[in-house]
Structure formats: C-alpha cells, structure tokens
Amino acid sequence: MGGLKAVFLEQRPVLMRLMTARLGSAADAEDLLQDLWLKVETLPEQDLLNPEAYLFRVAANLAADRRLSMARAVARDGLWLSAQPGSEEFPDAEAVLIARERLAQVEAALAAMPERMSAALRMFRIERLPQKEIAQSLGITVSGVEKLLKRAYRHLFDMEGT
Amino acid sequence: MVKEAVALAGISDQIAEEAIAWHARHGDMDAAAWHAFVEWLEADPRHGATFDRLVMADGVLSDVPATVSLPTPANDRGTPGWRATRWIGGVTAVAAAAAAVFMLLPAGPDIQTIQTAAGETRQVALADGSRIEVAGGSRLQFDRAHPRQITVERGEALFHVRHDAADPFVVRSGKLEVLDVGTVFNVMRDGSRFSVSVAEGVVLFQPRGEAVTLKAGATLEVREDKQEVRLGKLDPGLVGGWRTGRLSFADSRVSEILDEIQRLYGTKLVADPDLSARRVTGMITLSGEARRDVPHIASLIGANWRADGGRWILSPGGENRP
Numbered sequence: 001m002g003g004l005k006a007v008f009l010e011q012r013p014v015l016m017r018l019m020t021a022r023l024g025s026a027a028d029a030e031d032l033l034q035d036l037w038l039k040v041e042t043l044p045e046q047d048l049l050n051p052e053a054y055l056f057r058v059a060a061n062l063a064a065d066r067r068l069s070m071a072r073a074v075a076r077d078g079l080w081l082s083a084q085p086g087s088e089e090f091p092d093a094e095a096v097l098i099a100r101e102r103l104a105q106v107e108a109a110l111a112a113m114p115e116r117m118s119a120a121l122r123m124f125r126i127e128r129l130p131q132k133e134i135a136q137s138l139g140i141t142v143s144g145v146e147k148l149l150k151r152a153y154r155h156l157f158d159m160e161g162t
Numbered sequence: 163m164v165k166e167a168v169a170l171a172g173i174s175d176q177i178a179e180e181a182i183a184w185h186a187r188h189g190d191m192d193a194a195a196w197h198a199f200v201e202w203l204e205a206d207p208r209h210g211a212t213f214d215r216l217v218m219a220d221g222v223l224s225d226v227p228a229t230v231s232l233p234t235p236a237n238d239r240g241t242p243g244w245r246a247t248r249w250i251g252g253v254t255a256v257a258a259a260a261a262a263v264f265m266l267l268p269a270g271p272d273i274q275t276i277q278t279a280a281g282e283t284r285q286v287a288l289a290d291g292s293r294i295e296v297a298g299g300s301r302l303q304f305d306r307a308h309p310r311q312i313t314v315e316r317g318e319a320l321f322h323v324r325h326d327a328a329d330p331f332v333v334r335s336g337k338l339e340v341l342d343v344g345t346v347f348n349v350m351r352d353g354s355r356f357s358v359s360v361a362e363g364v365v366l367f368q369p370r371g372e373a374v375t376l377k378a379g380a381t382l383e384v385r386e387d388k389q390e391v392r393l394g395k396l397d398p399g400l401v402g403g404w405r406t407g408r409l410s411f412a413d414s415r416v417s418e419i420l421d422e423i424q425r426l427y428g429t430k431l432v433a434d435p436d437l438s439a440r441r442v443t444g445m446i447t448l449s450g451e452a453r454r455d456v457p458h459i460a461s462l463i464g465a466n467w468r469a470d471g472g473r474w475i476l477s478p479g480g481e482n483r484p
Binding site: 011014017018021022024050052053056057060064067068102103106121124125126127128130131146149150153154156157159160 | 178179181182183185186188189190191192193196197199200203204210213214215216217218219220221222223387388389
C-alpha cells in the first residue's frame with residue numbers, strides 16, 4: 001500500500017476531528033474525508049518530505065473550499081449563481097449586489113494597504129510562496145513577513161465581521 | 163477605527179490573533195503542530211467560529227481579479243514575450259470593470275458532461291452545426307439550455323464553430339473566456355495552465371476584460387499560478403495537432419510534456435527528478451504506439467529510456483539504450 005495511504009489511515013482520527021471542527025457536522029466531515037481518501041488514492045506516488053503535513057494541509061483546504069462554496073449558495077432558495085452574459089438572468093439580484101459590495105470592500109482594503117503589505121499578501125495567498133521567499137523578495141526578515149501578513153489578515157478579518 | 167473595533171471585541175480579539183497566527187502557519191506545520199491546531203479548534207467553540215470567519219475573509223481574495231497586461235505590439239513581430247503586471251493592491255480600470263462576481267457554475271439537471279479517458283478521443287456534434295473534437299484526458303461541460311457556452315474543465319479540444327452573431331459561442335475555463343467570431347480554434351486546460359490557438363477566423367480572449375483579438379496563426383498561453391500570459395505564433399496547420407500526433411513545445415518543462423503525452427495518448431512516462439525541470443523546444447510526431455514513440459520522445463528530451471512494466475522510465479543521458 002502506498003506510503004501516503006498508510007499515513008492517511010494512521011492520522012484518520014485526527015483528520016476526522018479537524019474536519020468536524022471546521023464543518024460543524026460529523027456527517028459532512030465523513031463526506032469530505034472520503035473525498036480526501038479518493039484524492040490520496042489517485043495521486044501518483046511521490047516523495048513527500050512530510051506526508052502528514054501534506055495530508056493535513058489538503059484536508060484543511062478541502063474544508064475551506066467546502067465552507068466557501070456553501071457560503072456562496074443563495075441561502076434562501078438554495079440556488080447557485082452563475083456567470084452569465086445577461087445579468088437579468090440572475091435569480092437573486094440582491095445577493096449579487098451584496099457579493100459585489102463585499103468584493104469592492106476587499107479591493108478597497110487592498111488598495112488602502114501599504115504596498116509591501118499587499119505584496120506580501122499576494123505572494124502568500126496567490127503565489128503560495130513560503131515565508132522565507134517572501135522575505136527575500138521584499139528584503140525583510142521572516143518575522144517581518146509574519147507581522148505584515150498578520151496585520152493584513154486582521155484588516156480583512158475585521159471587515160468580514162461588518 | 164480598527165482599534166475601536168478591537169477594543170469592543172474584548173476577549174475575541176485575543177482569539178482573532180490566535181486564529182490569524184494559526185492560519186499564517188498552515189504552510190509550515192508538522193504533524194505535531196496540526197494536532198495542536200485541532201486541539202485549539204476543539205478547546206472553545208469560539209475558536210472554530212473565529213477561524214471560520216477568517217477563512218471566509220481569506221476566501222474573497224480568490225475573487226479579486228488579477229491584472230494582466232499583455233505584450234506590446236512590438237512583440238507581435240514573432241517572438242513570444244512574457245510580461246505580466248501582478249496584482250499589487252491597486253485596482254486598475256480593467257480589473258474594476260471585470261469585477262463582476264464569478265460564482266460557481268450551476269450543477270443543475272441540464273448539465274451535459276463530455277469526458278474522455280487518457281488516450282481516448284471523441285467527436286461531438288452540436289445541434290447548430292458546430293463540432294468539437296475532444297482530446298484524451300478531457301472534461302467539458304455545458305448547460306443544455308445554453309449549448310453554445312462550453313466549459314473546459316481540463317484537457318484539450320478543437321472547436322469548429324458555426325458563427326452566429328446573435329448567439330455567440332463562448333468557451334470558458336476557470337475565470338478565462340474565449341469568444342468565437344466564426345472560427346476553428348483549440349483550447350487546452352491543465353491545472354493552472356491554459357492555452358488557446360486559432361487555426362481559422364478570429365476569437366476574442368477575455369471579452370469582458372482584456373478583450374484580446376486572436377487571429378489565425380496566433381496562440382495565447384496563460385499560467386494562472388504565475389499570473390503570466392504569453393502571446394505567440396503557431397502555424398495554423400499545427401493547431402489541434404494532437405489529432406494527428408503532432409505536438410510542438412516552446413520552452414516547455416519535461417514534466418509538462420510527459421503529462422500531456424499521457425493525457426493525449428495514454429502512454430505512461432516517468433522522468434527521473436533531474437529531468438523533470440529541464441526545458442525543451444521542438445516538435446515531435448507520435449503514432450500513439452508507445453514502443454515506437456518512446457525512443458523519439460527520449461531523443462527529443464535528450465534522455466535514456468527503458469521499459470518498466472506498463473510504464474516507461476526516462477533518465478538523464480543522451481544515447482538510446484534498449
């Protein structure tokens with residue numbers, strides 16, 4: 001049996017606890033854990049320096065994706081919005097407006113951030129660079145990068161609550 | 163303003179700081195740290211709720227459009243050029259215009275899926291007379307209510323489109339779009355890579371954004387992970403060359419080449435890690451029969467080859483060894 005599968009089975013109890021804590025439902029957690037298992041099964045054999053960390057990372061991302069896609073469903077009608085050329089076709093104009101407002105808020109927050117902060121955020125979040133590389137790129141220390149990211153996320157976090 | 167909000171929040175401010183700290187560490191944690199994170203989540207219901215809110219805030223960042231600027235007309239003289247303006251934090255006019263919210267496509271009852279296994283091809287005829295030649299390892303979707311709007315989730319397809327100005331034919335892939343203006347064009351999606359090549363007619367890439375016109379002989383490649391776009395030239399006769407085993411590579415990584423060959427023809431090649439990152443420029447004509455193709459592939463890459471069960475292994479070196 002592949003090394004990663006063995007690690008999965010070994011860590012399954014904690015993976016399950018992670019999913020349950022993130023999704024708030026054991027049934028949803030089981031579902032997602034099954035998705036993770038399928039992913040592990042179809043991955044080609046690769047040499048991972050830290051297979052446990054890899055699995056937990058993938059699990060956390062799956063949970064985040066699930067939470068985000070749930071949030072995007074229009075709660076009232078359970079409908080999914082689609083990107084269509086004619087906006088008259090949107091079933092819930094209000095939901096679209098709210099989402100657009102939110103996006104505009106975030107974009108404004110990004111624009112208002114000091115350039116180094118939004119650059120660090122972009123490198124961390126979009127380019128998925130390790131903090132060491134971000135530090136090199138910006139010419140600051142790793143702890144400097146950490147501080148920038150923490151402040152950036154604090155801005156976004158506070159806005160999310162309003 | 164932010165400080166006041168922080169003061170009012172009281173205890174949850176401390177939790178917010180912890181959540182942010184955990185989130186920032188996610189890329190560098192070992193098994194023990196992950197266990198500790200789970201314990202932190204379980205220790206207090208507010209921990210989980212706070213972390214969730216942070217993830218939501220983080221999630222919106224995916225919807226912020228990247229600003230991509232394309233090579234200047236000078237590059238159209240034939241040499242492909244790389245140039246990209248990355249999202250820094252300012253929002254340009256183009257990005258603002260394109261800030262329509264892109265949500266997930268509906269998975270309603272009228273969704274048709276066209277899927278091929280590695281090495282399998284399929285011809286799809288649409289009711290309007292348009293035709294799609296689908297390559298191996300592909301997955302396309304469209305809503306039966308909007309058959310002239312097709313999504314390429316992964317893989318590659320050559321489109322023969324019957325032009326209709328009143329009902330434009332659109333191909334989407336992730337956040338990218340190609341609008342047809344009466345054409346034959348090839349679309350490829352593999353992970354964060356996307357390309358469109360035009361054999362006949364004209365397409366419009368990102369009609370609601372950058373609106374780049376691509377004519378016959380033009381090719382455009384996007385690397386979303388690097389926020390890079392490359393415009394180049396491709397002989398119209400080579401567009402959709404996968405149909406006759408003709409592939410061309412321009413500064414492509416060996417790993418990508420082998421993935422493409424497996425997807426298109428089912429031939430499983432594995433490269434020594436030292437080879438994977440090597441870059442190759444050139445053309446090759448494959449028959450689809452591994453025994454005949456592998457030596458040619460190895461020679462294109464400058465590698466040795468050997469059989470290993472159902473796979474073929476490539477290792478550094480230049481001479482073919484049976």
